[in-house]
Amino acid sequence: MTDHPLDPIFNPRAVAVVGVRSKPSAGMMGSFYDSLLESDFQAIGGLYPVNPKVDEIKGYRCYPSLLDTPDPVDHVISQVPAAAVPELVDQCVAKKVRSIHFFTAGFSETGDEEMATVERAMIEKLRNAGIRAIGPNCMGLYVPSSRLAFMSGFPTKPGNVFLLSQSGANAGEIISGLVGRGVRFSKAISYGNGADLRAHDFLDYAASDPDSHVVAAYIEGVRDGRAFFDALKRCARVKPVVILKGGRTQSGSHAAHSHTGSLAGSIEVFDAACRQAGAARAETMDELHDLIVAASTSTRRVTGRGVALFGGGGGGFAVLSADAIDREGLTVPKLPQSAVEEMRKYIPVAGSSVNNPIDAFPPEEYMEDMLRLVATAEGIDTLFMSPISGMRPPPGVKVSDPKDGESPPAPAEIATRAASQMSAIEADTGTPVVGILRSGRMARMMGLDVDAVSHAAYEAGIGMYPSVARAARTVAQVLDWKAYREGLPEIF
């Protein structure tokens, strides 16, 4: 908790959900929060469904109107149709709530001038009563520590990444996607049209929030350019900020206008503002994910362009990986002769390469020594590696017999061992380790549970990336980011 004015809004206790459906409904409205009544997210200060037609929903007492709910209610989630919003706003004022989140859509984003006027009027009434609004047309809050979430399935465990997103679906995709890679969140907010609270308010709050170490943003349009830029500068000065701007192109900007009523503005101006503020800019959803992982793991500590790649995908994989690394402006330096000779003690010549990239599968007992040798070789700034412990060799490659009568270790144990090996190599050598973990078929063939390994590695401070190409791009972007932050406080 801080004394920031938005602190109560980001830490709601008692929550009322107005417009909960009494039975499964057609259409999109009012179903997200209904499903939360059955989840682990039940608001620490009380969760009060409101629907005049029923007395009880899923074991909760249901109230006929907001005014009938017990006191206090901090935060209201509006699932009522747009036409019912003015009445609900009056009730919020009477109830003296702190904040209201309009899941309700159908306001300014429709392009209908009348609904835009309604939107402005309701926001003004709320403001005059000291009530802040989130939305309309959005998913609202995910705050694990307050046990509030906008989708079931999100982790109840908090982390240190703060997310602000104009799009609810993208917020969901960012959270779900990153959760699989081990990332956990302090707070996330989807704010849609941003009629009241908007990007600069959230950046300002994130800068001051001690639980948030990394700030990620998905933005479609900025209404107050100056306020946004000032807040971005303040926030990016003290914390790593990564921004994905939707609507970078002409087609995307048309779509953004239909989606959140955003006017995209010049992408060149936006990019220049990010750069000047010292924030990182992602061009795609994948880049956003990767940069968030990088900013919250040791990948942020990369200092140079020399990459050693310990493959495990065969010679052709090594060739394409070297191409992918080179394409991002990084290099794959040849190792010194002494290191090559040392490695050749463990690895036969036929069917392997011990120069960089290293396409070889030494006996497991030599693996860590070999990686330490590579990580400390001249010209190597970063070690790209697949997890080794517990990994089966690529299909068909038999390294040793399974030990008689010994059952293979459980995925969770494999994951923990792989993660601690990677972090030990990093700790011993001082060279950042960047983990490569190809998903799907290849991981299954190698006996790895991608999510378990990624999570264990993340907890150990190691970022995992789904391909060499993405890891290389991320490292190149971090180097670039650090370069243009020169003169700003050290945050990596």
Place this chain on the structure above:
Amino acid sequence: MTDHPLDPIFNPRAVAVVGVRSKPSAGMMGSFYDSLLESDFQAIGGLYPVNPKVDEIKGYRCYPSLLDTPDPVDHVISQVPAAAVPELVDQCVAKKVRSIHFFTAGFSETGDEEMATVERAMIEKLRNAGIRAIGPNCMGLYVPSSRLAFMSGFPTKPGNVFLLSQSGANAGEIISGLVGRGVRFSKAISYGNGADLRAHDFLDYAASDPDSHVVAAYIEGVRDGRAFFDALKRCARVKPVVILKGGRTQSGSHAAHSHTGSLAGSIEVFDAACRQAGAARAETMDELHDLIVAASTSTRRVTGRGVALFGGGGGGFAVLSADAIDREGLTVPKLPQSAVEEMRKYIPVAGSSVNNPIDAFPPEEYMEDMLRLVATAEGIDTLFMSPISGMRPPPGVKVSDPKDGESPPAPAEIATRAASQMSAIEADTGTPVVGILRSGRMARMMGLDVDAVSHAAYEAGIGMYPSVARAARTVAQVLDWKAYREGLPEIF
């Protein structure tokens, strides 16, 4: 079967595997083909393991030497160490086999001049005896119709894609990856150092093979530039050819030299040769996969840059998708007012967009009509869509109650229905349908089995792509490819 001189080599019948291990072995050598003894691939004319130390392996009679195997043996797979190869070569000559595949590595690719000399001598001896060689340092043949494969798990069902690959691991990755997307292969060959048979021989064969409709290649280096270019021109003239060149960059070309002894040459010359020949050029493994899917489905029929996107991922997803499409030089045209009005009959205004991209979830009974309307709208050349039948709406979106007492359809049935809907829309409207099927978490949430849907769609002639960005890039590349093929025979 054709009368092409390489036809017997690509259609082997009786096969001897020399150097089969009597027990699981350390290191890479000799394990791939061992595991095939337990698989569905057992060579239609007989499979004869050779190992002097044992009488029987996995239920097969094992022979002490190649000379002891029954007659005839067409094809020999050498798993013996490099030092034992000269003796095996003599036995092949005595046995009058047609071809030998050296899985054995440790020759010219090591950079050792002595082993390069051994390689040249053994190839010369084989040639003089009329025996063709594949390799060394490679995985050899996958020919479903001859029941021969270099990895267990490959489909036994043949298809119409021919693959030549200098790298075994990449051949495996191309086949495994594409199999998941529905693609099936006529023949595939991994040829490593290419000491005897090499790229131009395989291109020449593929051009003449009636079972091969699309030709894919992974190449690290070309030894006979003129022969290669001539064969490429002949093949690309009559069939779609897609090439991924490994070692495009300096780092990659160093790695390629260690891998297959290849000297990469100028990438500009290589690219220009592909373009002049009318072949498509992939820059990454993903692009190679996507272009093969495109060349063997209706994606190859795209004619213009106007894309309609039917989303199903929410408004923010639509915005980023429009950006991804625009970034590839395609467009997302606004639909005519009449089409928008027609769609608004089915779809509420709040929380949806019916202009392009279409971010809306109409009741299922209207879905197909709506898609036909979009596909035939002015300015739309291609319809990007997610499969609809059987798809659950995005998380939290409830469209209708599950019908009482009715169990959900099986994944295979969902897949078949989704595929036939997509192909019906394409057939009715004449607009190519490009399928988008995001893998992993998102597909699982939507209740889709990615592989089953991809396979069913592929069989119905529809290509599925794992993201809008990749679909857009593929369409742009196909348009470019068709443009520079102008003047060449129509093959799409």
